[in-house]
Amino acid sequence: MWIPFSTPSPRRLRPNRPVAVVVVVSALLAATTTQAQQVVFDPRNHLENALQAARQLESLANEAKSLAASPYSHLAGNSQALQDMAELARTARGLATSVDGLERQFADLYPDDLSGTDALRLVEQSRDRSANARRTAEDLARTAAHLERMGQGRGRRLSGALEASQSASGQTAAVQSSNQMLAVLAEDLAALRIVMLAQARLLSEGAARDAAERAAGVEARCRIWSRPVRVPNPPAFDPLSNARN
Numbered sequence: 404m405w406i407p408f409s410t411p412s413p414r415r416l417r418p419n420r421p422v423a424v425v426v427v428v429s430a431l432l433a434a435t436t437t438q439a440q441q442v443v444f445d446p447r448n449h450l451e452n453a454l455q456a457a458r459q460l461e462s463l464a465n466e467a468k469s470l471a472a473s474p475y476s477h478l479a480g481n482s483q484a485l486q487d488m489a490e491l492a493r494t495a496r497g498l499a500t501s502v503d504g505l506e507r508q509f510a511d512l513y514p515d516d517l518s519g520t521d522a523l524r525l526v527e528q529s530r531d532r533s534a535n536a537r538r539t540a541e542d543l544a545r546t547a548a549h550l551e552r553m554g555q556g557r558g559r560r561l562s563g564a565l566e567a568s569q570s571a572s573g574q575t576a577a578v579q580s581s582n583q584m585l586a587v588l589a590e591d592l593a594a595l596r597i598v599m600l601a602q603a604r605l606l607s608e609g610a611a612r613d614a615a616e617r618a619a620g621v622e623a624r625c626r627i628w629s630r631p632v633r634v635p636n637p638p639a640f641d642p643l644s645n646a647r648n
Contacts, residue, residue: 498605561584
């Protein structure tokens with residue numbers, strides 16, 4: 404019996420070389436990746452990173468300390484004191500503090516022209532000027548007394564601001580304490596301004612009153628001397644007849 408025999412072709416007996424190359428390359432890459440994933444501990448680098456983190460924390464702590472606000476504040480007392488001073492200036496008596504009020508007072512109590520004013524009105528004006536001068540002087544004394552009372556509170560606020568400035572632990576607290584001391588000084592300047600205004604009003608009233616009194620006196624004398632001369636009537640009896648007796 405004849406059995407057919409076939410010789411394999413050289414093409415079929417050739418090994419699959421591309422497949423083997425791919426397997427070898429994959430194995431090498433896997434080994435390289437496994438080696439790259441290994442963690443290497445560097446003590447020196449770790450210590451430097453820890454020191455840098457500590458320095459950053461210290462810097463943040465110092466910054467927070469410098470931004471800390473001052474524990475002392477007298478803003479409420481300062482605002483109330485300034486409001487009281489403003490109210491004290493608004494309630495001034497005597498000579499007016501506004502331009503319109505001054506114009507009305509000077510036209511009524513210190514007029515320039517007295518030619519058309521009767522004698523009774525001159526007396527009334529003089530009496531009103533005296534009363535206005537008293538109110539103006541009283542207002543100055545009252546203002547000084549109130550400001551002296553307020554000055555006691557300013558002393559306490561200034562002491563508190565100085566103590567806060569000395570114990571300030573940061574730049575922000577020191578700046579705030581300095582601003583609070585400046586606020587107390589601003590109160591002193593406001594009080595000085597109010598006293599100076601009251602004194603100026605008193606001096607102005609005194610000068611205007613003196614000028615008005617002199618003008619009223621001149622007007623009164625002019626009216627007396629300008630009266631027509633009246634010759635008295637002769638007596639009804641002869642005064643010489645009994646002169647020898």
